[in-house]
Amino acid sequence: MLTTRDLHKRYGSIHALSGVDLDVRPGEIVALLGPNGAGKTTLVSIIAGLLTPDSGTVEINGITTGPQLRTLPRQVGLAPQEIAIYPTVSVRDNLRFFGELAGLRRSRLRQRIAAVALTFSLTELLDRKGQHLSGGEARRLHTAMIVLHSPPLLLLDEPTAGLDVEARNELLMVIKTLAEDGCAIVYSTHYLYEVEQLEVPTVAILVEGRIAAYGPIPRLVATHGGAASVELRFSRACPQLDLPEGALQISGDAIRVPATHSPAATAASLLQTLDGAGSALREVRLIEPSLESAFLAVTADRSDATATLL
Amino acid sequence: MTVGPITAIARQDLRILRTDFVPVTLLIILPLLLMPFLRPAFKLALTLEGVQGATGAEQVVPGMAVTFGFFLVSNVSLGFYREHGWNTWDRLRVSTGSAADIVVGKMVVPLLQAVAQFVVLFVLGGAWMGLHVRGSWLALCAVGAAFGFYLVTTGLAVTALCRTSMQATAVANIGALLLAGLAGALVPYKLLPAWAHYISPAVPSYWAMEGYRHAILGGSGNVTTPIVVLLGFSGVSAFIAAIRLRLGDSKAGFA
Numbered sequence: 021m022l023t024t025r026d027l028h029k030r031y032g033s034i035h036a037l038s039g040v041d042l043d044v045r046p047g048e049i050v051a052l053l054g055p056n057g058a059g060k061t062t063l064v065s066i067i068a069g070l071l072t073p074d075s076g077t078v079e080i081n082g083i084t085t086g087p088q089l090r091t092l093p094r095q096v097g098l099a100p101q102e103i104a105i106y107p108t109v110s111v112r113d114n115l116r117f118f119g120e121l122a123g124l125r126r127s128r129l130r131q132r133i134a135a136v137a138l139t140f141s142l143t144e145l146l147d148r149k150g151q152h153l154s155g156g157e158a159r160r161l162h163t164a165m166i167v168l169h170s171p172p173l174l175l176l177d178e179p180t181a182g183l184d185v186e187a188r189n190e191l192l193m194v195i196k197t198l199a200e201d202g203c204a205i206v207y208s209t210h211y212l213y214e215v216e217q218l219e220v221p222t223v224a225i226l227v228e229g230r231i232a233a234y235g236p237i238p239r240l241v242a243t244h245g246g247a248a249s250v251e252l253r254f255s256r257a258c259p260q261l262d263l264p265e266g267a268l269q270i271s272g273d274a275i276r277v278p279a280t281h282s283p284a285a286t287a288a289s290l291l292q293t294l295d296g297a298g299s300a301l302r303e304v305r306l307i308e309p310s311l312e313s314a315f316l317a318v319t320a321d322r323s324d325a326t327a328t329l330l
Numbered sequence: 331m332t333v334g335p336i337t338a339i340a341r342q343d344l345r346i347l348r349t350d351f352v353p354v355t356l357l358i359i360l361p362l363l364l365m366p367f368l369r370p371a372f373k374l375a376l377t378l379e380g381v382q383g384a385t386g387a388e389q390v391v392p393g394m395a396v397t398f399g400f401f402l403v404s405n406v407s408l409g410f411y412r413e414h415g416w417n418t419w420d421r422l423r424v425s426t427g428s429a430a431d432i433v434v435g436k437m438v439v440p441l442l443q444a445v446a447q448f449v450v451l452f453v454l455g456g457a458w459m460g461l462h463v464r465g466s467w468l469a470l471c472a473v474g475a476a477f478g479f480y481l482v483t484t485g486l487a488v489t490a491l492c493r494t495s496m497q498a499t500a501v502a503n504i505g506a507l508l509l510a511g512l513a514g515a516l517v518p519y520k521l522l523p524a525w526a527h528y529i530s531p532a533v534p535s536y537w538a539m540e541g542y543r544h545a546i547l548g549g550s551g552n553v554t555t556p557i558v559v560l561l562g563f564s565g566v567s568a569f570i571a572a573i574r575l576r577l578g579d580s581k582a583g584f585a
Contacts, residue, residue: 069424106416
């Protein structure tokens with residue numbers, strides 16, 4: 021459905037994208053992760069046809085575009101990061117507009133509005149103006165507007181920003197359903213637990229314009245997640261301890277030690293070395309490898325700034 | 331360029347317009363209210379020119395149409411800046427086939443506003459002020475169409491050149507007063523200083539007034555030259571818009 025090859029984009033001296041390859045199949049959700057400024061929004065904008073790459077190609081549904089060409093509109097639905105709705109008209113007219121743009125008319129348009137409103141729990145709100153919606157309702161409408169014409173590829177940039185837990189879970193369920201119905205989805209987010217909740221088959225971690233890690237979550241965790249570790253937190257500055265090799269001081273009052281055997285055995289061994297410092301111990305955490313630890317390892321250039329090898 | 335997206339954009343702009351009709355209504359009602367105040371001065375000026383049986387309506391009606399027509403220029407810009415302010419601009423770009431669809435779609439409602447303003451001012455205002463078209467209503471409509479086309483293309487050029495809606499509104503409003511003044515739309519042309527008479531033919535409003543004047547008073551003048559000149563000015567505006575309007579440029583919607 022979507023294939024990008026060797027995408028490059030520069031803003032002056034800054035390489036926003038440096039050779040990005042991405043593949044998304046029908047029915048697949050690819051989560052796009054990365055720290056701020058990694059190039060996620062630039063990549064989404066290029067796929068959507070809002071930006072032209074300096075070089076490289078984007079192929080959507082068999083149609084290839086590049087620096088000279090523009091993405092065909094009906095192939096892509098884009099929900100940008102900021103809520104983008106028409107506040108002075110009703111929910112129905114917001115939906116109607118994007119249906120009309122896609123060529124839907126009369127009964128077909130009415131049917132699609134009703135179906136999409138039902139999917140996104142907007143039926144009761146159809147006659148309410150956009151400016152009178154709550155944040156969660158506006159975010160639902162914002163996402164609903166892109167599925168009206170059933171595009172085969174959805175680009176969702178931080179779709180749950182500003183939502184409460186309940187609304188977030190509802191939206192994630194809808195996104196899963198859309199993928200199950202065959203829609204290819206590029207899901208850009210900062211929230212790692214959403215990626216796990218969506219049971220996303222593929223994750224792409226973007227760092228400084230490059231895809232630094234790509235693949236299924238279990239493989240990323242196995243490759244980059246590191247070993248299990250034990251974290252000790254103290255109520256004051258970390259005491260001087262005789263720690264094994266590889267221990268990290270992750271903040272002024274916390275250390276992390278790799279578990280050479282089982283995390284529990286490592287924790288027991290560490291506790292024995294505390295002696296008098298034991299009274300300052302506030303918390304012991306057993307940390308298993310996870311998407312978060314893999315993400316932190318892949319984006320190590322940033323995490324290094326706050327972690328010091330002991 | 332395809333009809334579907336253009337129609338959809340125009341319909342959406344009409345829905346948005348329907349939610350706040352006051353600004354457009356004011357642009358139509360206010361000139362009607364100003365007409366009685368200005369008519370005596372125009373009547374005097376026309377009589378001094380030797381126009382037999384002049385009521386003043388021959389100048390005051392087109393004068394108000396030209397002056398308040400210029401205020402519609404900022405409405406064209408507003409259609410674009412509003413999308414930026416609501417963050418819907420990128421969605422619109424992704425959802426439509428071409429830049430031309432968006433630009434043409436955005437011109438439709440301002441053009442309809444210009445038509446509505448023309449009809450109300452010349453029909454209602456004309457009836458109220460006692461306007462008698464001695465020349466040709468067809469010629470009058472042709473001048474109105476050329477002037478309306480000039481207004482929307484100029485609105486596009488202003489949008490292309492200004493980064494914020496405040497800039498566009500300031501340029502359009504100040505430009506409206508300046509150009510209307512130079513054309514004799516606000517005060518009788520004969521009362522303008524001599525230097526203004528040299529400058530006036532260089533501004534489009536002068537040719538709009540000339541066209542209306544010939545169409546209303548009839549006689550030896552014809553409307554072809556004013557219409558051609560107005561279309562020429564429209565071409566210049568369209569050219570500026572074509573080379574400077576970049577849909578990917580960021581605009582400050584309500585700043």
